Amino acid sequence: MQPVKLRSHGKAGRSTIKESWMEEAAYEAHRLAATTHPPDVRAALNKALERESKELPRFVMKAIVENSMVAEEDQRPICADVGVLRFFVVAGNEASMEGGFVALERAVRRATVRVTRDLALRSNRVHPVNRRNPGNNLGVFSPNIDYRFEPDADWIELIAVHKGGAFGSDFRMMVDGDGLNGVRKGLVDAIAEFGRRGLTCPPVIIGVGVGGTKDQAFSIAKQAAVLRPIGDRHPEPEIAALEDELFDLANSFGLGAMGYPGTGGYALDVHVEIAYTHSALTPLGVHQLCQAARRGVVRVHPDGSIETRPAPSWFSEFFRRAGI
Ligand code: SF4
Incomplete structure (x- = not known):
């Protein structure tokens, strides 16, 4: 799916992004996230349905796929649990915002x-603490917004994520000797703890964060789950091979939709992010994004044009600090 231009103001030469355009883009990103599975997720759900041969998980997968189509057609939330609304913003280094x-x-x-x-x-x-609900999804630190910056760009990309899946996240500190087996064990433990009981609403997208600081391992795992499209592979061949291996591992237990024994597969994909870490220790974070994998991506340009995009441009060489 190619980027779709929602509108073009046609005011060539304008150089400042207006606040009203940003609101329009944020609204559209939210709307897409709430109602419309991204194309990579929809395709992966359909494939999981095709693979499933057992009656009960096939029934569930069919309902998931039908629900996805109805939500988009009727413009209704993909899941009644809207998850936690949040934003990721890619800001062009040359962008100017009113x-x-x-x-x-x-x-x-x-x-x-x-x-x-x-x-x-x-x-x-x-x-x-007191469970007061303002009724509008706003509050202290809500919605949270994470930023990253892109060199040589004059646009702003707004990525709305409605993250469900209260269960399925795990963290542990590994020692040097744990090595790759520690990563494999962390993934298997997270699936055994939450996935096989259906608590993650599988099929899921799994993000694994290896290294960095404790909070970094956790946040890159989350971002790997929610911001990389299915099928995307890490630029380091060794890490890309690990993603393939962990994907096979996650799907080797005979789990299907909602954790029922099945042939459709537990994971739609596994994404691994790494960060250079302490010489003796390696933090490990695991995140699982449920079948309601909701993200909407909208880019605003300084001429006032606004386009939806099939996938975020969150992970880049610059963001990973690989080429600096
Ligand atoms: S985990 Fe996902 S699919 Fe399950 S109830 Fe929450 S938002 Fe809905």
């Missing part, structure tokens, strides 16, 4: 309130 990043954050918050109301999204964000 009101700067503060205006962008205002635009994102306004769009979040509007889309919650317009699509009747459940307000999932509550105060963690």
Whole structure:
């Protein structure tokens, strides 16, 4: 699927991205995330259905695929649990925004309130202590926004992620001697703990973060699960080979949709991200993104044109600091 231009203002030469355009883009990114599976996810779900031969998981997979199509047609949420609404922003280093990043954050918050109301999204964000619910998915640190910057670009890319799957995340500190077996064991333990009981709503996309600092291992694992398209492989051949191996491993237990014994497969894909780490220790993070793998990607250009994109451009050589 190619990028789709939603509109073109045709004002060549304009150089500042307006706050209202950012709000329009944030709204569209939210709408897509809530209602429309990305093309890579839809294709992978269809393949999982084709592979499934056992009656019960096939029945479930069929319902998942039909639900995906109905949600898009009717513009309704893919899952009643809308997950946790959040944003990732790729900001071009040459982009100029009316009101700067503060205006962008205002635009994102306004769009979040509007889309919650317009699509009747459940307000999932509550105060963690007194459980007060503002009713609009806003709150302290909500929606959270993560940024990265792209050299030689004058656009802003807004990526809405509605992350479900309360279960399925795991963290552990490995020692040097654990090596790759420690990574394999971490993945298997996470699947045994949550996946085989259906708590992750499989089939899932698994993100594995190896190395860095503790918080980094956890966050790159999350980003690997939610921001890399299915089929994408890490640029380092050794890590790409590990992704293939872990994908086979995750699908070697005879689990299908919702954790039922089946032939359709447990994982739609496994993505591994690495970060250089302490010489004696290696943190490991594992994240599982449920079948309601929801992301919407919209890019705003300084001429006012806005386009939807099939996949985020979050991971890049610059972001991984590989070529600096
Ligand atoms: S884990 Fe995903 S599919 Fe399951 S209830 Fe939550 S959002 Fe819905």
